[in-house]
Amino acid sequence: MTDTVLAVLNQPSRAAEPHDPGADSFTWAKPLEEHIQVMDLGLTRGDGVFETITVIDGRPQALEAHLARFGRSAAKLDLPEPDLDAWRQAIEAVCAGLDPVREAYAKTVLTRGVEGLGRPTGWVYAAPSADQTRDRTEGIGVVTLDRGYRHDVERTSPWLLQGAKTLSYAINMAALREAVRRGADDALFISTDGYVLEGTRANLVMSVGGRFVTPRTDIGILDGTTQADVFRFAEQEGIETAYELVTLDDLRAADALWLVSSIRQAAPIHTVNGVRIEMDLGMTERINDFLLSRQD
Template sequence: MTDTVLAVLNQPSRDAAPHDPDADAYTWVEPLEEHLQVQDLGATRGDGVFETITVVDGHPQALEPHLARFGRSAAKLDLPAPDTDVWRQAVEAACARLDPVREAFVKTVMTRGVEGTDRPTGWVYAAPSPDSTRARTEGISVVLLDRGYRHDVERTSPWLLQGAKTLSYGINMAALREAVRRGADDALFVSTDGYVLEGTRANLVMRVGDRLVTPRTDVGILDGTTQADVFRFAEEQGMETAYELVTLDDLRAADALWLVSSVRQAAPVRAVDGEDRPVDAELTTRINDFLLARSV
């Protein structure tokens, strides 16, 4: 059975030399064998970017938005531009090679490469997704954590790389562990000046009456591919959507909350800092049905 798949790219970017001029665009390798050199800057410094793409019935969802964000993240790190055509081919081939399952994921990773070589390292990994049924149906609890930056940090301090999907996820994982220590499932970051930002691995979506609202993407958060599709669903249903500065008072006043992301999709928030929140089960089901049925 092929339940995990790994392809290593020979030339992740056309702006850098291939690892082997005579090799194919990518090579299938055994996922559990050793492939990464110990001096690769992705391992030693977290110097790289990644994307996680939902796969439903063998189809990679929102592939083009993910590849576009992959390129934007690389640009923010001054990495060579990913060769979108090669990455797309590798993703689609990995999906086809994986044993048929209802839900899977593909992760694309590009690092700066082995220090001193000026050749990026790239790979595509595919595997079945964990079961997210409970999070989608029963909801999740979150705690609010101070991120330690003002909401305008992306503009004032671009070197902090807020808004880029980098491999430097140590802070996000520490925040997730802190949430678990506090008896919650996840954390929701808040800026030092009181604006709600994003989850550790997800975007916030709120229902305010007949509107869906998410924090603006210029406040040092990642622009969400799943969130964009949730808004597409809402607009097709005649609902208004908006990107706004979201305060803690706005969060408390919302009629329903979700953390939305690839793999988990839309998880309703049932509690914030131990305080129960209303769950819109009917809308949650409709959103997740739409997300899982996407053809683009």
């Protein structure tokens, strides 16, 4: 048992040759040693996809939803189709190999591999999560930032890969740094034609007149696995849910706002562009209790 675990897949996709024809489906590796070749396209061009999966008491949550999105993201990049059985086995193995902790995460990464070799690179890394208590109980401040695209960019310009969870996160991290420079904790992207999209690493959920609303997932944003489970919670509670186009006026008029994601779960928003808004901490606690007790 250890506090960080790494499994490197031998054949991430059945559409490509294994790295070692005589080896097992994955091999254990020491997380802090060198494993990736310097010419791997995931490093040199961000040409790959990933998922981050919440692990509670050693159990990966929303595993099938994450694997399904992993496959969809790979398809958008024309990567070899991930062998989901092999990935599932590796994920479950690294989670079982962690020291017992309440909250951890597993990250899956698939790259195109070294240019010219025709073999993708894949690995699963697991480690304990940082303490998220403050964000969940005290809330976060956000600023809105222009993403530079219209809300229909996924339909008009699919080569921009909006809606795929790629390794190309430089813009997201730059937006996060800009939010911090402005005195906030995170950012919400806004389309050039005025629609609210998503956070740098999270989906938006709004409480509006007794309903839960999130931006539509056909507007170049990720279909959130945690957001889907928040809606599952809402439906069990008899709360109506909806996917809608959301404007800045809708955002300002909402009764409560959350950014939801793996690891952090549901973080209530207390400030938007420096303007204080109400938080529903009772509902936040109920949402997070549900998310942290999922059995699938």
